[in-house]
Amino acid sequence: MLIMGICGSYDLDSANGRLLEIILEECEEMGADTVVWDHGANPLPLVGAEGSWDNENVKAFQELATSADAFVLSSPEYHGTMSGVMKNSLDWLYSKHTSGKVFSLMSTLGGKASNNTLNHMRIAARWIHGWVTPEQVAVPNVKTAFHEDGALLSEELRERMSSMAKSLVDSTQKLRG
Ligand SMILES: Cc1cc2nc3c(=O)[nH]c(=O)nc-3n(C[C@H](O)[C@H](O)[C@H](O)COP(=O)(O)O)c2cc1C
Helix, strand or coil, rough: EEEEECCCCCCCCCCCHHHHHHHHHHHHCCEEEEEECCCCCCCCCCCCCCCCHHCHHHHHHHHHHHHHCCEEEEEEECCCEEEEHHHHHHHCCCCCHHHEEEEEEEEECCCCCCCCHHHHHHHHHHHCEEEEEEEEEEEHHHHHCCCCCCCCCHHHHHHHHHHHHHHHHHHHHHHHH
């Protein structure tokens, strides 16, 4: 089983990059292989920009998505919704890459908790025929959410991450039959 992480922050050295590391480590402990798309090393052009339809990074991104069995999306909340980096990444995926595959969702907020970004990503994942786990994680007050060693400080959030990782791997196994 291959699980692909997609980060809504350009830089993986970010809160969302760290959340992907945490969740994918848990999935690996359950036997999954994992990979994260690195926008810094392999940026995706805006959909429709000149030359974008033949872009090599786009082809590699779509091939990796096709080979993946499941996805984890992690996006910062920007102005009440997912980041442009996340929306553009999802705009490069169609149901032929993602249909019938499981998605789990995470978001970070500078301020208080909100489900906006999670709900908006859930709609986009539905549009590309993904099955989204009911478990989801929003990390509020992100600047103070992590220990200096990179662990989440909140026990409740750590538990939610573990439940979501288990749900993602279990659901993917069930759907693969
Ligand atoms: C353009 C922009 C818009 C933002 N809008 C919101 C917002 O609507 N709500 C909020 O709580 N934080 C907002 N923030 C703060 C980000 O959510 C926060 O910096 C981010 O979650 C940190 O994650 P990162 O380290 O992965 O970038 C915004 C930040 C930027 C740059």
